[in-house]
Amino acid sequence: xxxxxxxxxxxxxxxxxxxxxxxxxxxxxxxxxxxxxxxxxxxxxxxxxxxxxxxxxxxxxxxxxxxxxxxxxxxxxxxxxxxxxxxxxxxxxxxxxxxxxxxxxxxxxxxxxxxxxxxxxxxxxxxxxxxxxxxxxxxxxxxxxxxxxxxxxxxxxxxxxxxxxxxxxxxxxxxxxxxxxxxxxxxxxxxxxxxxxxxxxxxxxxxxxxxxxxxxxxxxxxxxxxxxxxxxxxxxxxxxxxxxxxxxxxxxxxxxxxxxxxxxxxxxxxxxxxxxxxxxxxxxxxxxxxxxxxxxxxxxxxxxxxxxxxxxxxxxxxxxxxxxxxxxxxxxxxxxxxxxxxxxxxxxxxxxxxxxxxxxxxxxxxxxxxxxxxxxxxxxxxxxxxxxxxxxxxxxxxxxxxx
Amino acid sequence: xxxxxxxxxxxxxxxxxxxxxxxxxxxxxxxxxxxxxxxxxxxxxxxxxxxxxxxxxxxxxxxxxxxxxxxxxxxxxxxxxxxxxxxxxxxx
Numbered sequence: 001x002x003x004x005x006x007x008x009x010x011x012x013x014x015x016x017x018x019x020x021x022x023x024x025x026x027x028x029x030x031x032x033x034x035x036x037x038x039x040x041x042x043x044x045x046x047x048x049x050x051x052x053x054x055x056x057x058x059x060x061x062x063x064x065x066x067x068x069x070x071x072x073x074x075x076x077x078x079x080x081x082x083x084x085x086x087x088x089x090x091x092x093x094x095x096x097x098x099x100x101x102x103x104x105x106x107x108x109x110x111x112x113x114x115x116x117x118x119x120x121x122x123x124x125x126x127x128x129x130x131x132x133x134x135x136x137x138x139x140x141x142x143x144x145x146x147x148x149x150x151x152x153x154x155x156x157x158x159x160x161x162x163x164x165x166x167x168x169x170x171x172x173x174x175x176x177x178x179x180x181x182x183x184x185x186x187x188x189x190x191x192x193x194x195x196x197x198x199x200x201x202x203x204x205x206x207x208x209x210x211x212x213x214x215x216x217x218x219x220x221x222x223x224x225x226x227x228x229x230x231x232x233x234x235x236x237x238x239x240x241x242x243x244x245x246x247x248x249x250x251x252x253x254x255x256x257x258x259x260x261x262x263x264x265x266x267x268x269x270x271x272x273x274x275x276x277x278x279x280x281x282x283x284x285x286x287x288x289x290x291x292x293x294x295x296x297x298x299x300x301x302x303x304x305x306x307x308x309x310x311x312x313x314x315x316x317x318x319x320x321x322x323x324x325x326x327x328x329x330x331x332x333x334x335x336x337x338x339x340x341x342x343x344x345x346x347x348x349x350x351x352x353x354x355x356x357x358x359x360x361x362x363x364x365x366x367x368x369x370x371x372x373x374x375x376x377x378x379x380x381x382x383x384x385x386x387x388x389x390x391x392x393x394x395x396x397x398x399x400x401x402x403x
Numbered sequence: 404x405x406x407x408x409x410x411x412x413x414x415x416x417x418x419x420x421x422x423x424x425x426x427x428x429x430x431x432x433x434x435x436x437x438x439x440x441x442x443x444x445x446x447x448x449x450x451x452x453x454x455x456x457x458x459x460x461x462x463x464x465x466x467x468x469x470x471x472x473x474x475x476x477x478x479x480x481x482x483x484x485x486x487x488x489x490x491x492x493x494x495x
Contacts, residue, residue, distance in 0.1 A: 045460060205444055205460055263441055 003236035004176045005402060007244040008089070010082025011342050012075050013227030013329045014050035018082050022229075022329070022339065023346040027375045029357035031328045033211050033223050038193045046207040049193050050225035050330025068131055069144065070110030071191035075228035075335070076141035077148060080185055084149065087232035088244060089183065091149045101181040102145045102155035103172045104230070105164030105188035107334030108197065109138030109157075115194040141189045145230070153181045162294075163387035164188050165229070165337030166395035170253035172233050182235045187338035189228035198224065204263075206298050212331070214295035214324035214356050215302045215370045217363040222296045225330020229338035246402035248345045251382065252281025258392025265301050265388055270294075270308035273394035277384060278312070281398035285313050288320055289380035290347045292340045293370075294388045295324020295356065296331055303365035305386065310368070321347075321378060323371045327357035337387040341397060344383040348401050352377050408481065412450060412474055419446045429471035436470075456480035 011018065014032035015025035025032065033050045041047035052075070057066055060078055069077070091097045113135035117128045134140060139157040146155040154175065158168035165188025172186035201207050201224060208220035239246055254276025258269030278285060294305055310317045325343045332339055347353050352375055359372035382400035389395075406414075409429075417424035420438040427436060433443050447458055450473075458476050 203444070203448060205447070209460070261439075261441075264439075 002177045002179060004173050004233055004250045005236050005239050005246045006231050006248045006250055006345065006399070007234045007239050007246060008083035008085070008087030008232030009229065009247060009342060009345060010079035010086070011227065011229040011339060012052055012055070012078050013332065013339050014052055014225055015329050017055065017078070019229070019342055022342055026325045026328055026343050026354040027346065027352060029328060029355040029373055029375060031211060031357050033330055036193070036198070039195050039198050043195070044198060045202055046209040048209070048211065048223055049198070050223060051193055052226055068134055070113040070135040070140060072106060072110055072112070072189045073135070073141045073144045075191060075226070076104055076189035076230060077144055079187065079189070079228045080145050080148065080230040083185070083230045083232050087234070089232060091151060096183060097150050097152050099153060099182045100149070100151045101153045101172060101175050101184040101186070102142045102151055103158060103168045103184060103186045104142040104145065105158045105160070105166070105168035105334045105338070106138055106141055106190055107159065107161045107164050108190065108192050110136035110140055111192050111194050111197060115196055118196070145185050149185070151185070159334070160393040160395070161389035161391060162331065162333050162336055163389035163393050163395045164334035165341070166253070166385065166387040166397055167255065167393070169231070169250070169337065169341070169397055170255055170395055173250050173253055176233055176235050182238045184233040185230055186233055187228065187230035188335040190333045190335035191226050192333050193224055193226050208297060211358050212297045212327045213358045213360065214293070214297040214327050215306070215363065215366040216359045217361040219297040219299070219302065219363070221298050222326070222331045225326070225332040226335070227329065227332050227339055228335050229342055231338070231341065248348050248399045249402055250397070251283060251400045252277055252398040254278070254280055254396045256394045258394070260392055263390055265304045266392060267304050267308045267311065269392050269394050270305055270386070270388055271311045273396040274308060274312045274384065274386070277396035277398045281400070283382050283398055283400065286316055287382045288313070288384055289378060290344065290353050290383040291320055291322045292344045292383065292385040293322050293324045294386040295326055297324070297326065301388070302363070305388065306366045306368050317368055320369065321353040321371050321376060322368045323354055323356040325354055337385060337395065337397070340385050340387070341399070344385045344397070344399055347380045347383055348399060351380055353380065408478060409474055411453065412470070412477055415449050415453060416446055416470065419449060427470060429474060430469055432469050450477055454481055456484050
């Protein structure tokens with residue numbers, strides 16, 4: 001079987017505008033959740049978010065290009081440029097353009113442009129900007145990456161709410177393994193902090209007013225985040241031949257559907273996805289040292305996810321470090337899994353596990369080792385990253401150290 | 404004749420929960436009545452729209468709390484809405 005490795009990563013989130021700064025902040029457990037800026041605080045019950053701050057679009061794109069880019073596509077491009085630069089790939093050589101795929105997850109696509117169109121439509125003169133469609137469409141981030149690099153292989157978006165990134169990365173893994181491409185740009189992007197979406201999440205009564213406290217007794221719910229992370233995935237021999245630095249082996253992925261409730265998570269569905277990821281990666285449960293949990297900090301996700309991990313790992317569950325970095329970068333929906341893969345890769349490469357920040361007291365319903373508040377040095381040969389979406393759509397990634 | 408708050412709340416719970424209104428008592432929990440969490444969110448939203456009030460996010464516990472707890476929260480919200488807010492002293 002063809003093996004797949006990761007040779008480039010890029011990210012932008014509330015934690016920072018590149019992957020190293022995002023990782024550093026995750027490891028420090030410094031929460032980037034703060035007073036919301038994109039929406040007037042007085043109309044919100046929970047006026048907090050993990051927003052990308054200090055970001056100047058004109059530092060990255062000229063006016064003409066920017067007119068075609070929703071914030072979500074900008075984030076995808078900024079992180080893709082970092083990832084491609086790190087990989088050292090040149091798409092102009094050896095027909096690589098034809099042998100590269102672009103698969104990007106997003107939950108809601110061009111939400112900012114959609115909100116702007118609605119504002120003009122219902123609140124102003126009823127005229128909508130002619131670039132609205134190309135900015136709003138959920139495949140826009142994937143299109144923009146393909147255009148940026150002249151990549152002519154398969155390119156499309158993957159949509160599965162909060163698991164979009166992981167489903168996208170799993171798809172890219174399989175395309176490289178299957179031989180249809182040698183390289184893929186894959187990950188997720190989200191820019192979801194608009195009046196409409198924050199009010200919609202508020203109406204579901206799942207937002208925390210204070211901060212995000214995964215797995216902890218005082219958790220009150222999730223906090224919205226935004227950003228993107230894009231990875232260069234590459235067939236192992238292809239990467240080895242050109243002497244690329246291998247950040248991690250993308251060993252496997254497991255996917256499942258709960259086929260039950262549209263919102264309530266299922267232990268069985270989550271456990272199935274974890275088991276399938278281990279089997280696909282041919283990893284023994286005992287080899288897993290770190291799990292980046294879905295860990296949304298909702299009352300129901302955290303105990304259900306904890307039980308699913310225990311169901312799969314049995315007694316070994318007690319020896320695994322499990323943390324949710326959503327405490328620091330918020331829940332970036334379709335970009336969540338991609339941002340969290342930065343954490344898992346960081347844990348492999350630095351042999352240090354990022355903590356679950358904002359942790360106060362343990363919840364008796366959540367009985368694993370969540371690495372509260374302080375990073376921990378430990379041996380990590382292989383790691384999992386969980387994503388479980390509304391609708392019961394689950395995707396778990398497995399990575400291991402590059403040899 | 405106007406309906407009592409209790410009757411109006413019972414009707415909303417019955418309609419959105421898809422249950423017989425005769426089975427609802429103040430002591431029943433939404434869980435006992437077979438109301439799932441998504442229906443509970445919808446019930447609260449409908450109550451807020453119906454009475455023009457805002458209910459607190461988590462108190463009482465709408466997943467496990469009783470209909471009486473819900474009624475208390477609704478009455479408190481109605482009272483709060485009816486009490487004119489103390490006007491802030493104007494800037495000198």
